[in-house]
Structures are given as C-alpha cells and as structure tokens.
Amino acid sequence: xxxxxxxxxxxxxxxxxxxxxxxxxxxxxxxxxxxxxxxxxxxxxxxxxxxxxxxxxxxxxxxxxxxxxxxxxxxxxxxxxxxxxxxxxxxxxxxxxxxxxxxxxxxxxxxxxxxxxxxxxxxxxxxxxxxxxxxxxxxxxxxxxxxxxxxxxxxxxxxxxxxxxxxxxxxxxxxxxxxxxxxxxxxxxxxxxxxxxxxxxxxxxxxxxxxxxxxxxxxxxxxxxxxxxxxxxxxxxxxxxxxx
Amino acid sequence: xxxxxxxxxxxxxxxxxxxxxxxxxxxxxxxxxxxxxxxxxxxxxxxxxxxxxxxxxxxxxxxxxxxxxxxxxxxxxxxxxxxxxxxxxxxxxxxxxxxxxxxxxxxxxxxxxxxxxxxxxxxxxxxxxxxxxxxxxxxxxxxxxxxxxxxxxxxxxxxxxxxxxxxxxxxxxxxxxxxxxxxxxxxxxxxxxxxxxxxxxxxxxxxxxxxxxxxxxxxxxxxxxxxxxxxxxxxxxxxxxxx
Numbered sequence: 481x482x483x484x485x486x487x488x489x490x491x492x493x494x495x496x497x498x499x500x501x502x503x504x505x506x507x508x509x510x511x512x513x514x515x516x517x518x519x520x521x522x523x524x525x526x527x528x529x530x531x532x533x534x535x536x537x538x539x540x541x542x543x544x545x546x547x548x549x550x551x552x553x554x555x556x557x558x559x560x561x562x563x564x565x566x567x568x569x570x571x572x573x574x575x576x577x578x579x580x581x582x583x584x585x586x587x588x589x590x591x592x593x594x595x596x597x598x599x600x601x602x603x604x605x606x607x608x609x610x611x612x613x614x615x616x617x618x619x620x621x622x623x624x625x626x627x628x629x630x631x632x633x634x635x636x637x638x639x640x641x642x643x644x645x646x647x648x649x650x651x652x653x654x655x656x657x658x659x660x661x662x663x664x665x666x667x668x669x670x671x672x673x674x675x676x677x678x679x680x681x682x683x684x685x686x687x688x689x690x691x692x693x694x695x696x697x698x699x700x701x702x703x704x705x706x707x708x709x710x711x712x713x714x715x716x717x718x719x720x721x722x723x724x
Numbered sequence: 725x726x727x728x729x730x731x732x733x734x735x736x737x738x739x740x741x742x743x744x745x746x747x748x749x750x751x752x753x754x755x756x757x758x759x760x761x762x763x764x765x766x767x768x769x770x771x772x773x774x775x776x777x778x779x780x781x782x783x784x785x786x787x788x789x790x791x792x793x794x795x796x797x798x799x800x801x802x803x804x805x806x807x808x809x810x811x812x813x814x815x816x817x818x819x820x821x822x823x824x825x826x827x828x829x830x831x832x833x834x835x836x837x838x839x840x841x842x843x844x845x846x847x848x849x850x851x852x853x854x855x856x857x858x859x860x861x862x863x864x865x866x867x868x869x870x871x872x873x874x875x876x877x878x879x880x881x882x883x884x885x886x887x888x889x890x891x892x893x894x895x896x897x898x899x900x901x902x903x904x905x906x907x908x909x910x911x912x913x914x915x916x917x918x919x920x921x922x923x924x925x926x927x928x929x930x931x932x933x934x935x936x937x938x939x940x941x942x943x944x945x946x947x948x949x950x951x952x953x954x955x956x957x958x959x960x961x962x963x964x965x966x967x
Contacts, residue, residue: 484828484831485828485829488825488828488829489825489829491825492814492817492821492825495817495821495825496814496816496817499816499817499853500816558812558814558815559808559810559811559812560812560813560814562780562808562812563806563808563812563826563869564829565780566778566779566780566796566801566804566806567801567802567826567829567830568798568801568802568829568830568831569829721779721780721796722779722780722781722782722796723780723781723782724741724742724781724782
C-alpha cells in the first residue's frame with residue numbers, strides 16, 4: 481500500500497471525469513433535477529421534508545453504484561487493470577484511489593442537491609446539516625464499494641448495467657422507503673435487516689427528524705461503514721494478479 | 725555476479741487453459757542485453773508465454789525466473805516493462821496524462837513522461853486524448869508506458885503492428901539502442917521481416933518451439949533463402965512430411 485499510488489489513482493480518475501463533461505453534468509445535474517421534480521410533484525412541504533432526505537441518501541448510492549461498476553469493468557476488460565497488476569500497484573491503492581475520487585465527487589453531488597433543497601426548495605431539516613452530508617457521502621461510498629464488487633461478476637457493460645436493478649431495486653423496496661420496515665412480514669423484515677440500504681435510509685430518516693446526532697444514528701453510520709469496508713474487502717478479493 | 729544471471733530462465737513451462745494445453749513444457753534462456761524474437765502464427769501461444777514472463781498467467785507446471793527472481797515477484801514490478809498487444813491505456817485521458825499516471829505508479833522520474841513520448845514519436849500528440857489517436861499512434865502510446873522507468877527487461881507483444889515501414893524502422897532502432905545499453909527485450913511478431921532484426925528467434929507453433937537460433941543460423945540450417953521459407957520448412961519437417 482502506497483499513499484503516492486493511491487493519490488495518483490485518485491487524480492487519474494478525476495482527470496478522466498474532467499474530460500467527460502457529459503458524465504459530470506449528469507452526475508451533478510440528475511439528482512438536483514429529481515429533487516426539484518419531487519418537491520413539485522408532492523407539492524406538500526411536510527411530505528417533502530419526510531421523503532427528500534431519504535432520496536438525498538438514495539441518489540448518491542444508486543449513481544455511484546452504476547458509475548463504479550461500469551468504470552471498474554472497463555478497467556478489467558480494457559487491460560489497464562492487468563497492466564497495473566504488473567506494476568507496484570497494491571489492490572488497496574486502487575480501491576482507496578477509487579474511494580477517494582468518488583468520495584470527493586459525491587461530496588460535490590450532495591453539496592449541490594443540498595444547497596438547492598435547503599434554499600430554493602425549502603427543505604426543513606431537524607438535525608444538523610453535517611450529519612446529513614456524512615450519511616449521504618457514506619451512502620455514496622457504499623454504492624461505490626458494492627459497484628466495485630458487482631463488476632467482478634459482469635463480463636460486459638450490458639451485464640454491469642443490469643446489476644443495478646438486481647443489486648439495488650430489491651434493497652430500495654425493502655429499505656423502508658415505501659413501507660415502514662416495522663410493517664413488513666417477518667421474513668421480509670429479516671431480509672431488510674441484513675441489507676445495507678435499510679441502514680442508509682434509517683440514518684437519513686433520523687437526520688430529518690431528530691434534532692441531535694443520536695446514538696441510533698451513530699449505529700446506522702457504523703453499520704453503513706462496516707458494509708462499505710466489507711464490500712471493499714470482497715472487491716479486493718476479486719482483483720487478481722494472476723488469471724487463467 | 726548479477727550480469728551472469730540470465731534475464732529470463734524458463735524451465736519446463738506448461739500452461740493449460742480450459743482443459744487445453746496452450747504451452748507444452750517450454751524451456752529457454754535469454755541472456756542480458758539481447759533481443760529475443762518470438763515468432764509464430766496468431767494463437768500459437770506467444771501472448772500466453774509473455775504473460776508468464778510478467779507473472780500474470782496461472783502456470784500449470786515449470787518455473788519462470790526473471791532477473792534472478794520468480795516471475796511476478798514484488799521486486800520485479802519496477803524492473804520489467806510490459807506492453808500488451810491490445811493497448812492498455814486510458815482512452816479518455818491525454819497521452820501525457822496516461823504517462824504521468826503510470827510514471828507515478830512506477831515511481832519513475834517525472835522527466836520520463838516526456839522522454840518516452842518522444843522515444844515513440846508521439847511528441848506532436850502529447851496533449852491529444854488517446855481515444856482520438858490513430859491505431860498506430862495508440863499502439864505507440866501503449867509501448868511508451870512499457871518504457872517508463874527504464875526497465876531492465878521489456879516484454880513487448882506485437883509492438884509494431886499497424887505501423888508504416890518508417891515508424892517500424894524507427895522503433896527497431898530504439899529496440900537495438902536499448903539492448904546496446906544492456907536492456908533485454910522479448911518481442912513478439914508475426915511478421916518475418918522483423919525477425920531478422922533480433923539476436924535470436926524462437927519459432928512457435930501450437931505451444932511448442934519449432935526452432936531456436938539466430939536468424940541467419942535458421943536459414944542456413946534449413947538451407948532456405950529467407951526466414952519465411954525456413955519457417956515453412958520447419959513446419960513440414962515437424963509434421964513428418966519433408967517439403
């Protein structure tokens with residue numbers, strides 16, 4: 481593991497994004513657009529205050545999942561991963577390089593949506609803003625880590641994109657966004673207990689409702705971070721120096 | 725002491741892929757400072773053999789020793805340069821950004837970035853995004869990465885494919901110059917007219933060596949006019965039906 485290789489990787493990924501204006505515009509613009517739509521579709525400040533923060537956690541998660549799974553798949557199929565594996569690159573250098581680059585990107589993404597939501601859209605948060613940013617960035621990193629892991633099972637970009645509904649939509653259904661998790665059948669509840677997005681959404685709900693950073697919120701943050709590290713470790717296991 | 729160790733030493737190397745034997749018990753050595761040509765038709769195992777040298781191929785049996793260490797060892801990752809046949813560079817970055825990144829990973833001096841770009845003749849395309857390069861330019865960008873950090877061993881898989889004769893000539897001059905400075909090169913090709921530029925040739929077919937020797941030696945032994953004819957002669961001989 482080397483700090484200079486990690487930082488070089490982060491710089492390289494950010495440079496790739498800088499060249500790709502359209503992707504950058506989509507990454508920053510789409511969540512904002514969806515948020516604006518949401519505000520006027522519901523057209524009830526109370527409802528928006530309840531749902532808005534949940535989506536602030538969900539967007540970065542979903543978008544980072546897609547971007548990372550396609551990005552790393554390109555690295556695998558394009559031969560650059562193999563080239564890096566013949567160089568002094570450690571697996572951790574590569575993973576942390578990705579995490580840092582996408583972490584920064586999600587910070588920008590969340591920052592813009594949050595700014596629009598708090599000013600123009602009049603979102604009312606009970607908890608401190610920093611706790612929302614913290615949970616949202618963690619959600620983004622979770623999506624990134626899962627995307628990295630999922631990319632190992634895709635042979636083509638078609639497959640990688642299909643993993644989004646496969647990995648993400650069941651979690652969205654079970655995370656308590658549509659129906660509170662307490663109201664679910666026991667077996668569904670048990671499944672939702674072991675899915676990371678449940679904690680991401682729970683965390684966001686607490687941020688929007690609770691005035692201070694509670695211990696339950698801390699627990700959510702710890703669980704999301706643990707899932708992220710676990711997925712990164714699994715992702716590292718799928719990066720191989722030698723292949724058949 | 726160090727210079728007496730061959731750059732590459734391969735003993736009884738066997739590789740299987742999907743139940744098929746791709747390399748059949750190969751053994752050879754490459755002395756330091758020489759240029760070895762791997763010649764053979766597409767699918768004969770050249771790329772697999774090169775992957776073994778850089779340590780990214782799962783090996784069934786045998787040993788591969790590079791610069792005195794097992795292939796793929798940590799200590800070798802700065803000392804061996806590898807250019808794959810399909811270019812492995814970032815298409816959405818400029819030539820210079822690509823070199824800068826790989827130089828940082830290798831811990832190569834920053835001056836290497838401009839040096840390798842000039843060496844492969846991409847000086848005018850420094851700031852061009854790789855995706856907009858022509859096929860030959862893309863190949864040279866890929867080769868440039870392998871030159872970063874001035875590695876002791878260069879493993880180059882078909883580095884001159886798709887290049888015009890002038891550029892090919894220039895690259896072979898570069899290769900000869902590198903070997904003159906004590907660098908060892910393993911270069912694969914399926915073009916016979918390049919084979920004469922090597923110090924030694926390994927003619928490959930279906931995972932085996934048909935012949936091993938200096939280019940003029942091979943033509944003399946087979947009593948043929950050129951390498952193309954020598955290769956054909958050896959294939960027929962190998963199949964048990966002399967031409």
